[in-house]
Amino acid sequence: MGERMYASGDMQTQVDKLEEEVAADSSDRLHRPSVVAMLLFCLCGLLAVTWGMMGIEPALNSEISVLTRHPDVHWSKISVPVKKHIPAEFSELLQVNDTPFDEAIASHEIRITNVQVVDIDGDGKHEVLVCNASKNTVTAYHYRGTEEIDIQKQFETNPDALNDVLSNGSVRHKWDQTLIGDKLIAPAHATVVDVDQDGDQDIVVSTLGDLMPSDELIGTVTLFEKVDEGYRRRVLLQDVRRVADVQFGDFDDDGDIDLVVAIFGYARGGVVILENMGDGSYRDKEIIARPGIVNVPVADYDNDGDLDIGAIVTQDEEEVWALENDGQGNFSTRVLFMTDNFDVGGGGLIAADIDQDGKMDLLMTQGDNLEFGHGWPQPYHGVIWLKNLGDWNFEGEKIGQLGGAYGTAATDIDGDGDIDVVLVSMSNDYANSRNPSIIWLENDGNKFNRQHLIDTKPTELIAVGCGDVNGDGKNDIVAGQFRIPLSIVEDHPITIWIKE
Amino acid sequence: MSLSRVVLLIIVVAELILIGMRYQENGGFSAPVKSRVNKLERGNRVAVRQMEADLDTHSIQDWVNLGQVYTTFALMPEAEYCFRRAGKLGNLTLEQQFKYGICLSRRGKMEKAIEIVLPVANSNNELAVHANQQIGFDYLRLDLRLEAEKYLRKAGADPISELSLARILIRENRVSEAISVLDGLITRDPNSMRAHQMRSWAYEIPGDTYDEHEASISYDNSMHTSGMIIIYPLSRDWDEEMVAGMGAAKHLAASSIALQKGEYENAINEGELALEMIAPLWRPGYATPMIDAHLANDEPVKALAYVAKWLIHDGESARLWELAGDAFLAMDDENKAEAAWLRGTRIRASKTFQANAEIYHKLVQLYQAQGNPEKATIYHAWHQYESGKLQWRDNNIREAIVSFTKASVVLAQEEQVWFYLAESQRALNDRTSARAAYEKCLLLNEHHGRAIVGLSLVN
Numbered sequence: 001m002g003e004r005m006y007a008s009g010d011m012q013t014q015v016d017k018l019e020e021e022v023a024a025d026s027s028d029r030l031h032r033p034s035v036v037a038m039l040l041f042c043l044c045g046l047l048a049v050t051w052g053m054m055g056i057e058p059a060l061n062s063e064i065s066v067l068t069r070h071p072d073v074h075w076s077k078i079s080v081p082v083k084k085h086i087p088a089e090f091s092e093l094l095q096v097n098d099t100p101f102d103e104a105i106a107s108h109e110i111r112i113t114n115v116q117v118v119d120i121d122g123d124g125k126h127e128v129l130v131c132n133a134s135k136n137t138v139t140a141y142h143y144r145g146t147e148e149i150d151i152q153k154q155f156e157t158n159p160d161a162l163n164d165v166l167s168n169g170s171v172r173h174k175w176d177q178t179l180i181g182d183k184l185i186a187p188a189h190a191t192v193v194d195v196d197q198d199g200d201q202d203i204v205v206s207t208l209g210d211l212m213p214s215d216e217l218i219g220t221v222t223l224f225e226k227v228d229e230g231y232r233r234r235v236l237l238q239d240v241r242r243v244a245d246v247q248f249g250d251f252d253d254d255g256d257i258d259l260v261v262a263i264f265g266y267a268r269g270g271v272v273i274l275e276n277m278g279d280g281s282y283r284d285k286e287i288i289a290r291p292g293i294v295n296v297p298v299a300d301y302d303n304d305g306d307l308d309i310g311a312i313v314t315q316d317e318e319e320v321w322a323l324e325n326d327g328q329g330n331f332s333t334r335v336l337f338m339t340d341n342f343d344v345g346g347g348g349l350i351a352a353d354i355d356q357d358g359k360m361d362l363l364m365t366q367g368d369n370l371e372f373g374h375g376w377p378q379p380y381h382g383v384i385w386l387k388n389l390g391d392w393n394f395e396g397e398k399i400g401q402l403g404g405a406y407g408t409a410a411t412d413i414d415g416d417g418d419i420d421v422v423l424v425s426m427s428n429d430y431a432n433s434r435n436p437s438i439i440w441l442e443n444d445g446n447k448f449n450r451q452h453l454i455d456t457k458p459t460e461l462i463a464v465g466c467g468d469v470n471g472d473g474k475n476d477i478v479a480g481q482f483r484i485p486l487s488i489v490e491d492h493p494i495t496i497w498i499k500e
Numbered sequence: 501m502s503l504s505r506v507v508l509l510i511i512v513v514a515e516l517i518l519i520g521m522r523y524q525e526n527g528g529f530s531a532p533v534k535s536r537v538n539k540l541e542r543g544n545r546v547a548v549r550q551m552e553a554d555l556d557t558h559s560i561q562d563w564v565n566l567g568q569v570y571t572t573f574a575l576m577p578e579a580e581y582c583f584r585r586a587g588k589l590g591n592l593t594l595e596q597q598f599k600y601g602i603c604l605s606r607r608g609k610m611e612k613a614i615e616i617v618l619p620v621a622n623s624n625n626e627l628a629v630h631a632n633q634q635i636g637f638d639y640l641r642l643d644l645r646l647e648a649e650k651y652l653r654k655a656g657a658d659p660i661s662e663l664s665l666a667r668i669l670i671r672e673n674r675v676s677e678a679i680s681v682l683d684g685l686i687t688r689d690p691n692s693m694r695a696h697q698m699r700s701w702a703y704e705i706p707g708d709t710y711d712e713h714e715a716s717i718s719y720d721n722s723m724h725t726s727g728m729i730i731i732y733p734l735s736r737d738w739d740e741e742m743v744a745g746m747g748a749a750k751h752l753a754a755s756s757i758a759l760q761k762g763e764y765e766n767a768i769n770e771g772e773l774a775l776e777m778i779a780p781l782w783r784p785g786y787a788t789p790m791i792d793a794h795l796a797n798d799e800p801v802k803a804l805a806y807v808a809k810w811l812i813h814d815g816e817s818a819r820l821w822e823l824a825g826d827a828f829l830a831m832d833d834e835n836k837a838e839a840a841w842l843r844g845t846r847i848r849a850s851k852t853f854q855a856n857a858e859i860y861h862k863l864v865q866l867y868q869a870q871g872n873p874e875k876a877t878i879y880h881a882w883h884q885y886e887s888g889k890l891q892w893r894d895n896n897i898r899e900a901i902v903s904f905t906k907a908s909v910v911l912a913q914e915e916q917v918w919f920y921l922a923e924s925q926r927a928l929n930d931r932t933s934a935r936a937a938y939e940k941c942l943l944l945n946e947h948h949g950r951a952i953v954g955l956s957l958v959n
Binding site for chain 1: 502509511516530531538573574581644648664668671694697722726731743783801807809814815817831836848849947953
């Protein structure tokens with residue numbers, strides 16, 4: 001027994017060695033799991049990832065490009081405050097049982113139909129002239145600079161408004177406004193022109209009579225003649241279908257200012273000349289009978305010294321016409337552009353010499369898709385440049401893509417001396433907050449290969465204008481919102497992007 | 501087996517079960533899409549979310565229904581996803597294929613849409629006509645005119661297809677064929693304004709078919725007819741049915757039905773629910789039934805509250821002032837009723853185009869009740885004039901002449917009365933009477949351009 005208890009040296013060594021191996025083996029087992037365990041662990045991970053991915057909603061592919069801002073072109077965005085306006089006779093009429101008419105029971109729907117940056121009072125400063133088709137007004141907004149809000153004073157005098165100051169900043173832009181006219185049923189456009197040639201600017205307003213589709217005889221042309229005490233109002237044309245635009249020119253070369261009227265109507269429309277008879281009266285004459293005339297830009301398109309008229313025909317016809325003046329106010333017609341695509345949704349037509357070659361071109365937007373209550377941006381939405389090649393040859397080229405495109409303006413955005421194009425959208429896919437509502441197309445050697453984002457909000461923009469709002473010598477951009485009352489978006493009736 | 505391996509095995513089995521459950525729920529490996537309904541009004545948003553929650557991911561029809569809803573609300577990526585999921589589950593019926601095609605078409609994928617819809621167009625299914633029309637329109641959107649013509653012809657004697665076909669033929673310079681199509685349309689519906697209109701354009705085209713006289717006749721006919729033909733395919737009917745069956749529209753419809761049955765409280769309750777469901781949006785179409793219901797329920801003050809809100813929100817209209825006048829009359833405030841109706845006479849009625857005539861009629865009744873025959877006579881004449889315009893509008897020329905003639909006795913100083921009388925007489929080829937009426941119009945306004953043109957046509 002003693003001999004067993006006292007193992008030989010070799011036996012001890014073997015035992016030690018065995019213990020070491022067992023210890024090492026255990027240690028190994030602790031720090032190096034078995035292959036099976038590792039495989040099971042990996043499988044767990046894989047199955048967990050699979051389960052997780054099965055819960056992720058698939059990405060919805062959209063063909064709408066995500067745009068970025070130009071690195072060297074910057075704006076700061078401001079809103080123009082739009083006050084409520086209810087004519088006094090209406091509030092008096094709707095008063096009930098001596099209870100004052102409660103204006104707070106509702107707000108105006110946001111329906112800006114036209115915005116322009118234009119000097120209406122001849123003081124060398126531009127106003128923002130706005131047609132509002134829910135207030136039924138034409139209003140000029142005068143920019144009066146900025147003021148710093150004293151936060152302490154605000155807290156003491158009007159603590160309720162303090163939140164507004166804290167969210168929007170302490171710098172306020174000041175505005176005055178001049179009501180040009182009210183009780184205009186759905187004004188579509190206001191044209192500034194010295195119609196009576198007495199040295200001041202009058203305003204001619206086109207009214208639709210109803211924003212919604214209607215073929216009834218509800219349109220008017222109303223003159224707001226500038227007088228010392230404001231404006232004197234006179235209807236120049238009525239009992240016609242919805243009027244979308246009025247422009248001007250001395251078409252018959254008799255020294256006075258005639259007017260040309262775009263009758264949009266619905267299924268029936270046309271272009272009418274209001275010939276100035278020299279005594280303040282006007283004679284109407286229909287030149288073409290076509291539906292959906294949105295705009296009638298006037299220019300000397302054939303460079304023969306007289307004023308011609310462009311006209312966009314929409315409502316399934318989708319053409320651009322020219323009315324060629326013979327110099328005496330007689331017009332012959334030419335079709336400059338047409339498409340069989342009844343769905344393009346012609347939104348507007350403006351005249352601009354995009355390539356600055358002395359021949360006036362046309363820009364036509366495509367993107368009105370309100371036939372369906374909810375529209376989807378189409379691949380053919382955007383803007384077409386109808387390049388004037390001379391001798392009544394116009395070549396159409398799509399230079400910009402924007403779903404739901406509506407208003408357009410031409411101006412030098414990047415300060416390189418050429419004409420760029422601004423485009424706004426009323427009905428882009430705004431369920432995706434990254435989709436643009438206002439963009440600009442960069443002119444690079446009369447090629448438009450790049451589009452840049454200006455902003456994604458506000459949405460549902462229908463009208464745009466360019467000009468120097470704040471008097472700093474740089475062209476700003478103004479856009480008007482037109483709310484489609486089927487979807488929920490933020491209200492911002494008039495937004496200005498001040499060029500920095 | 502070691503404890504850790506047992507644990508891992510248990511985890512694996514549990515995960516496999518969870519994956520299986522999720523597969524069952526999804527109807528596959530892909531999760532259903534989460535739609536971007538945030539932009540919709542509340543009622544529709546809730547209804548769509550409910551449809552999503554109730555979706556049976558193994559049902560082709562459920563996927564198609566959901567796809568159709570998304571199509572209606574222009575959530576196009578969502579819609580296309582649903583139709584693709586439906587297709588993965590099995591073959592679509594012809595109707596389901598047609599709906600898929602509409603989805604693709606609205607998304608701007610016209611070529612793919614045509615491919616999907618073609619089997620429907622080539623079938624004997626009742627949707628074949630609509631499918632051919634849809635394909636025709638998609639080819640027009642691709643600016644492929646001659647392909648469009650093929651399918652629009654296959655759509656048969658459908659006014660929408662025929663009008664589009666006529667336009668193609670005019671642009672192809674096959675004007676006599678276009679005229680033949682349009683003449684067929686007019687024969688079937690003499691009040692078809694758009695057919696008359698396009699016929700006048702056809703005759704203006706230089707060439708063998710040019711005929712100034714025929715163009716002029718057709719132009720004139722288009723001025724006193726009202727039959728519209730607009731591109732309004734079947735899918736838009738489906739949109740309307742879809743929307744009418746959900747959200748606020750359901751309550752609006754219930755309100756109208758209750759009003760017709762004389763259940764005024766119910767009509768008001770349903771109308772209020774409808775307004776709640778579109779909040780924060782607001783539409784006058786939801787206010788007018790409330791005004792009607794409150795007036796019917798002898799609650800004119802409440803009706804006026806809606807009138808006021810409508811005025812501020814959307815601006816004035818003839819119909820608005822007509823209803824305001826009705827409310828004031830119900831409150832026995834004849835002065836305000838008169839003021840409201842007089843204001844309404846200064847606004848041209850649009851959607852509710854009878855409103856001008858109706859307002860004048862109400863003024864006549866008011867003045868008669870007040871014992872004011874002179875005013876009653878004047879406004880009766882205006883009512884005659886407005887009625888004449890409604891008759892003229894719908895191609896009832898003889899009736900229009902009667903109305904305008906009566907109006908002209910009292911309103912002899914109104915140029916428009918003589919103008920419309922002249923136009924009506926010229927439409928019936930009564931040149932002598934028309935000439936006299938045009939001359940009276942021009943005596944009142946020598947620069948009335950349309951009267952100048954009309955007079956030249958009868959001289």
